[in-house]
Amino acid sequence: MNVGQIYMLLALLSFSLLGVFHKLADVKQCRPSAVNALLYTWSLVFVAVLVLFTKQTAPTAPQAVVSIALPFGICASVAILAFQAGIRHGNIATSWLAINLSAGIPTVASIVVYGEPVVPGKAVALALIPISMFLLWTDKKHEARRTAAAGPQADTLVVPRESGS
Numbered sequence: 001m002n003v004g005q006i007y008m009l010l011a012l013l014s015f016s017l018l019g020v021f022h023k024l025a026d027v028k029q030c031r032p033s034a035v036n037a038l039l040y041t042w043s044l045v046f047v048a049v050l051v052l053f054t055k056q057t058a059p060t061a062p063q064a065v066v067s068i069a070l071p072f073g074i075c076a077s078v079a080i081l082a083f084q085a086g087i088r089h090g091n092i093a094t095s096w097l098a099i100n101l102s103a104g105i106p107t108v109a110s111i112v113v114y115g116e117p118v119v120p121g122k123a124v125a126l127a128l129i130p131i132s133m134f135l136l137w138t139d140k141k142h143e144a145r146r147t148a149a150a151g152p153q154a155d156t157l158v159v160p161r162e163s164g165s
Contacts, residue, residue: 022084023092032084036077094136104129 025035061069079099087095104126110116118126 019096026087036081
């Protein structure tokens with residue numbers, strides 16, 4: 001197993017755990033803004049410690065990195081905040097799947113902007129994204145009809161609220 005595969009597996013595991021922790025935060029009725037603030041605070045602490053222990057010098061970044069990192073951080077923060085707030089209005093499985101399907105946008109951008117080749121596997125994956133989104137939309141529509149037909153008491157879920165969240 002090469003280093004690239006190890007990074008890929010770490011990313012897969014970490015992104016998967018993010019979904020689990022978002023659902024846990026929602027079940028515990030944590031405020032999305034608090035979840036977002038703490039997520040990025042602990043990310044900063046972790047990366048700062050990692051840089052200090054691996055680089056052995058004062059951390060610095062070229063202006064090009066700073067100019068890219070600022071809008072990147074803002075987009076990441078808004079995305080996580082919107083996701084955490086949005087899962088209160090839908091299923092985590094559907095929301096997380098939609099986020100993962102959004103990977104098609106940077107994939108198309110990399111094809112258009114950087115001229116990446118479109119191999120058959122990538123073409124099939126990109127073609128399946130709108131189909132998946134359509135199926136998620138129709139499933140949500142059918143679920144809403146079933147809930148409406150069952151009556152208002154059928155969709156009520158009482159989750160005990162813990163103090164301090």
